[in-house]
Amino acid sequence: MDSSADSGAVIEVAGLGKVYGSLVAVDDLSFSVRRGDVYGFLGQNGAGKSTTIRMLLTLIRPTSGSIRMFGMDISRHRSEILARVGAVIEKPDLYGYLTGRENLRILARLSGCRDRKAIDRVLDTVGLAARADDRVRTYSQGMRQRLGIACALVHDPELVILDEPTNGLDPQGIADIRNLILRLSREGGKTFLVSSHLLSEMELIANRMVIIDKGRKVVEGECRTLLDPERQVVHLETMDDVQTRVRLARSRWAAHIEDDPQGRIRLSLDRADVPQLVRELSDMDVQILALRPFNRLEDYFLSLTQAG
Amino acid sequence: MWTIVRIELFKIFRKPRTYIAFGAVAAIVWLIQLGFYVDGETYVQFGMQALSETFDVEGRVLNGYLMAYIILQTLLVHVPLLIALVSGDMVSGEAGMGTLRLLASRPVSRTRLLLGKFLASSVYTVALLVWMAIWTLFFSLWLFGADDLVIMKSEVVTQILRSDVMWRYAAAFGFATIAMVTVSSLAFLLSIFAENSIGPIIATMSIVIVFTILNSLGLPLFDTAKPWLFTTHMLGWKGFFDVQVGPGNEQVVGSVENLPAVLRSAAMLVGHILLFLAVSVAVFRRKDILS
Ligand SMILES: Nc1ncnc2c1ncn2[C@@H]1O[C@H](COP(=O)(O)OP(=O)(O)OP(=O)(O)O)[C@@H](O)[C@H]1O
Ligand SMILES: [Mg+2]
Numbered sequence: 152m153d154s155s156a157d158s159g160a161v162i163e164v165a166g167l168g169k170v171y172g173s174l175v176a177v178d179d180l181s182f183s184v185r186r187g188d189v190y191g192f193l194g195q196n197g198a199g200k201s202t203t204i205r206m207l208l209t210l211i212r213p214t215s216g217s218i219r220m221f222g223m224d225i226s227r228h229r230s231e232i233l234a235r236v237g238a239v240i241e242k243p244d245l246y247g248y249l250t251g252r253e254n255l256r257i258l259a260r261l262s263g264c265r266d267r268k269a270i271d272r273v274l275d276t277v278g279l280a281a282r283a284d285d286r287v288r289t290y291s292q293g294m295r296q297r298l299g300i301a302c303a304l305v306h307d308p309e310l311v312i313l314d315e316p317t318n319g320l321d322p323q324g325i326a327d328i329r330n331l332i333l334r335l336s337r338e339g340g341k342t343f344l345v346s347s348h349l350l351s352e353m354e355l356i357a358n359r360m361v362i363i364d365k366g367r368k369v370v371e372g373e374c375r376t377l378l379d380p381e382r383q384v385v386h387l388e389t390m391d392d393v394q395t396r397v398r399l400a401r402s403r404w405a406a407h408i409e410d411d412p413q414g415r416i417r418l419s420l421d422r423a424d425v426p427q428l429v430r431e432l433s434d435m436d437v438q439i440l441a442l443r444p445f446n447r448l449e450d451y452f453l454s455l456t457q458a459g
Numbered sequence: 460m461w462t463i464v465r466i467e468l469f470k471i472f473r474k475p476r477t478y479i480a481f482g483a484v485a486a487i488v489w490l491i492q493l494g495f496y497v498d499g500e501t502y503v504q505f506g507m508q509a510l511s512e513t514f515d516v517e518g519r520v521l522n523g524y525l526m527a528y529i530i531l532q533t534l535l536v537h538v539p540l541l542i543a544l545v546s547g548d549m550v551s552g553e554a555g556m557g558t559l560r561l562l563a564s565r566p567v568s569r570t571r572l573l574l575g576k577f578l579a580s581s582v583y584t585v586a587l588l589v590w591m592a593i594w595t596l597f598f599s600l601w602l603f604g605a606d607d608l609v610i611m612k613s614e615v616v617t618q619i620l621r622s623d624v625m626w627r628y629a630a631a632f633g634f635a636t637i638a639m640v641t642v643s644s645l646a647f648l649l650s651i652f653a654e655n656s657i658g659p660i661i662a663t664m665s666i667v668i669v670f671t672i673l674n675s676l677g678l679p680l681f682d683t684a685k686p687w688l689f690t691t692h693m694l695g696w697k698g699f700f701d702v703q704v705g706p707g708n709e710q711v712v713g714s715v716e717n718l719p720a721v722l723r724s725a726a727m728l729v730g731h732i733l734l735f736l737a738v739s740v741a742v743f744r745r746k747d748i749l750s
Contacts, residue, residue, distance in 0.1 A: 208564035211747040234566040244557025248473055257466050261565040302561070 159186045160222070161310050161342045162207065167216035169202050169366075176202045178366040180216070184310075184344055184359075189336050191353035191360030191374065192346040199366040200346040201241055204314050207344075208238055220310070234263055237308035239316060243299020247288035251279060251298050254287060255305050262306035269305055277301045277331065292319045300328070304335070311335070312344045317352065329356050354378055368412060376419070383425055384409070384445045387416040390438040398435045404428060417445070463567060463575025464582070471545060471583050480541035481590055484534070488594040491530050492602060495521065499603075523600030524608040524624050528700070530595040535635060535696070539642040539667050540660070541587065546580040546646035547659030550743070554654040554750035563748050573743050577647055577736060584643045588636045596628055610700060619702060623712050631696040634725060638693040641728045642667065644735035645689075651743050654750050689731045695724030 162184040169177040177199040184190040194200050205211045207218060209229055218225040220232045245254045255270045274280040277297040282290065287298065296316065303311055313332075317325045333356055335341045347353050353360055354374055361371040376382055389395040395416060399408060404418060411417040420428065425442075432439055471477050495502070503521045550573075553559040562572055608619040619627070642663065649659035670690035673681040685691050698721035703714035715721060 205560070205748070208560075210560050210563055211749065212745075230566040230568065232566075233564060236564075238564055240560050240564065242557060244561070246470065246556065246558060248475070249470070253469075253473075257469070258561065258565070260462055260466060261562065261567055263566060 160184065161186050161188070161220060162190075162344065163219040164203070164207075165217050165219075167203065167206060167218065168214045169199075169206060169211065170214045176366050177206070177213075177363075180363065180366065180368055182361040182368065182371050184342060186342055187336070187340065188359050189332060189343045189345065189357050191357030192344055192363075193348065193350060193353055193360055194346075194363040195348055197365075198348075198363050200348075200363065201314055202366075203363075204238070204240055204312055204344075204346060207312060208236070208240065209233070210240070234306070235309045236312060237262075237303035237306065237310070238312040238314075239296075239299040239303050240312075240314050242318075243295050243302075245287050245295065245298060245302065248286060250284050250286055251290070251301075252283040254298065255283075255301060258302045259305045262308075264306035269307065273301045273305045276304065276335075278327070293321065293324045296320060296324070296328070300331070308341070310342045310344070314346045315348070316345060317347070325352070332356055381422055382419060383422040384417060384419045385425065385428075386411070386441075386443045386445050387418065387432075387439065388441040388443070389416070390440065392416060395432075395437050398437060402431065402435065404431070460571055460575055463571060464578045467549075467576050467579030468582060471579055474545075474548075476544055476548070477583065480544055480587055483541060484538070484587065484591050485594055487534055487537075488530055488591070488598070491533065492526065492599060495526060495529075496602065519604060519606045520609050521603060522606035522608075523596070523603040524605060524619075524621065524628075525610070526599035526603050527596045527628060528608065528610055530599070531631070531635075531696075534591065534595070535638075535693075536671075538587070538591070538639060540664055542584055542639050542643045543646040543660045543663040544656075545583050546643040547650045547663055548656035549576045549580050549647055549650050551650040551653040551656050551659050554748075555656070557750060559750055560748050569744050570740050573740055574736075577644065577739070580643050580647055581640050584639050585636055588632055588639060592628075592632050596632075608700075612697075612701075617700065617702060617710075619700065619710070620712060623702075626713075627699040630699045634696040634699070634721070637725055637728045637732075638696070641689055641693065641731050641735075644732045644739070648735045648739045648742075651739055651746070686727075689728060692724035692727045695721050695728075698724070 160183045162182075164183065165181045167177055167180040168175070180199070180203060192200055192203070202211070206213050207220070207225070209225060221235060223232055225232055246257070249257075252270060252274070255273065259265075259269060271280070274283050277300055279294060279297050279301060282294060287295065290298065296319065300313065300316060303313070316328050316332075320328065329352075332343055332345065336343055345353070345357065357374050359371075359373050360377070362369040370377065387395065396408075399405060399416070399418075404420075407418045407420045409417045409419050418428070429439070429442065499521045503525075550559065553562065563569065567575075605621050605624075607621050608617075608624045610617050610619075645666065646659055646663040649662045650656065653659050667690060670688045674685060674688060674691055698717060699715055701716035703711040703716045705711050
C-alpha cells in the first residue's frame with residue numbers, strides 16, 4: 152500500500168527502533184507520511200509516540216533503522232531538513248521569564264526566519280495577539296499550547312509535527328486547534344503529523360494514520376478504509392500458508408492482501424465479499440483451518456474510543 | 460553563530476539570577492569600602508606600626524590601590540560561586556524548563572549551539588569582572604585617592620610606585636578573567652549532565668573548594684598534584700604585584716619578578732578551558748535529549 156519509492160513522501164521511516172537499557176520503546180517501526188497528509192499517529196500512553204517524534208527531530212539517536220524526510224537522510228542533512236519542520240514535543244515548554252513575542256522571536260531566528268511580520272501573523276493565526284507581550288509564566292495552559300503551536304509555525308515550515316496538541320485543552324480549545332490544523336492543511340498546503348491517544352479525535356482531522364502499540368505498528372492506512380464499517384479484515388489460517396499465499400497472489404484477491412506484522416495472511420475486503428472469498432478459497436483447494444475477523448481499531452481502542 | 464550568542468545573551472540578561480551576581484559583587488565591595496572609609500586609617504596604622512620603625516613610608520598608605528588589592532584578595536575567592544550560578548544553568552536550566560528540546564530540534568548544529576552558549580556565558584563572566592573592576596578599582600580610587608601601593612607578602616614589604624600600578628591591575632583583571640572563564644567552563648560542562656542548575660553549581664563549588672584545600676594543606680602527597688590543579692593557577696594574578704629587584708636592591712619599574720610562571724599559569728588555565736569545552740561538545744553531540 153505504501154510504496155517507499157513514493158516521491159511524495161515527506162517522512163519515510165523504515166525499521167526504526169529505540170532501546171532504553173532493557174526496555175524496547177520503539178520496535179521495527181515503518182511508516183510514511185505523504186505531502187499534504189494530516190497524518191494521525193495513534194497509540195496509548197507509553198506506546199512510543201513521543202520517542203518516535205524525538206527521533207524524527209534528532210533529539211535522540213535511533214538504535215536501529217532509518218529516517219528520511221523530504222527525500223533526504225536525516226543524519227546527513229539534518230539542518231536542511233529541520234529548517235522545513237516545525238514541532239511541539241510533549242508539553243509546550245517555553246521561556247516563562249520571556250514574553251510570548253520574545254519566545255517567538257528567538258525560535259524564528261533559530262530557524263533562520265528574519266521576517267518580523269511573521270511573528271504578528273502567527274500570533275493572529277493562533278489568536279494570541281492580545282497577550283503577546285505578557286510573560287509566558289502568566290499564561291494559562293491553553294495559551295501555552297497555542298504559543299507552542301505558534302512557535303512551530305513561525306518559520307512557515309512545510310511539515311508540522313504536533314505531539315498531543317490538545318492535551319489539557321477545553322472542548323473549545325480542542326475544536327480551535329482542530330480547525331487550525333485543517334485550515335493550514337487545506338489553505339497552507341502544510342503536511343501534519345499529529346500524535347494522539349484518542350481515535351475519536353483523529354478521525355475528525357486525519358486522512359491517514361498509523362496505530363502503534365508497545366513500539367510496534369498495529370496498522371497503517373487511509374482513515375476512510377480503516378474506519379469504514381463495511382470493511383472487514385480477516386486473518387486466514389490454512390494447512391499450508393505458503394501455498395495459500397501463492398494461490399491468493401494469483402487470484403483476484405491479490406489486491407486485498409495486507410501486511411501483517413506477525414506474518415499471518417491478512418485480507419481486507421468488503422464485508423459482503425466474505426462468503427465469496429470462502430467459496431473461491433475452497434475452489435482453489437485451500438484447506439481453511441480458521442478465518443478470524445480482525446477488528447483492528449475497535450479491538451485496540453475498545454476502551455479508548457468512548458473517551459474524549 | 461553570532462545569532463546564537465545574541466539569543467543566549469538576551470536570555471541571560473533577562474534572567475533575574477544574573478543580577479544576583481552583579482548585586483552581590485557591588486554589595487560586598489561597598490561594604491568593604493565603607494568599613495575602611497570609616498575605620499581604615501587606624502586599621503592600617505596598626506598594621507604599619509612595626510614597619511614605620513624600620514621603613515620610611517610616605518603618603519597615604521590607605522589609598523584606592525591598596526583598597527583594590529584588599530578587595531580583590533577577599534572577593535576573587537567567592538566569585539566562582541557567582542560564575543557557576545549562571546554557567547551551571549546554561550544547559551541544565553534549559554533541560555529543566557523543557558526548552559532544550561526546542562533548541563536542539565532547530566536547524567542549528569549541536570556544536571554551534573553549545574559553542575554559542577559557551578561564548579555567551581563567557582561574555583557574562585567578562586561583564587561581571589568588568590563590573591568588579593569598576594567598583595573595586597575605579598570607585599576605590601575615586602573614594603580613597605591614588606598613591607603608591609604598599610603590600611606585605613609573607614614578611615616582605617613591597618612598595619610599588621603609583622605610576623607603576625595601573626597596568627598591573629589591568630593585567631591582574633585580565634588574568635582573573637581567564638581564571639573565572641575556567642570556572643565557568645567547568646560549571647558549563649557539568650551543566651550538560653543535569654536537569655536543574657543546583658547540581659552543577661554545587662559540584663563546581665565542591666571541586667573548587669576541595670582543590671583549594673588540597674592546595675593549602677601542603678602535604679607532600681598533594682604537592683605533586685599541585686601543578687595540575689587549576690585552582691593553583693587561579694591565584695596567578697598576584698604575580699603581577701611581585702616586582703623584580705635590581706642589582707642595587709632597587710625595584711625595577713614595569714617589571715614582574717617571575718613572568719614565565721605567571722604565563723605558564725595562564726596557559727594551564729587556557730588548557731583547562733579548552734579541555735572542558737572539548738569534553739562538553741563531545742558529550743553534548745552524543746547525548747539523547749530526553750528532558
Ligand atoms: N528516558 C527514558 N528512559 C527509559 N525509558 C523511557 C524513557 N522515555 C520513555 N521511555 C519509555 O519508552 C516507552 C515509550 O514512551 P513514549 O514517551 O514514547 O510514549 P508515548 O506514546 O509518547 O506516551 P504518552 O501518550 O504517555 O505520551 C515507555 O514505555 C516509556 O516508559
Ligand atoms: Mg508522549
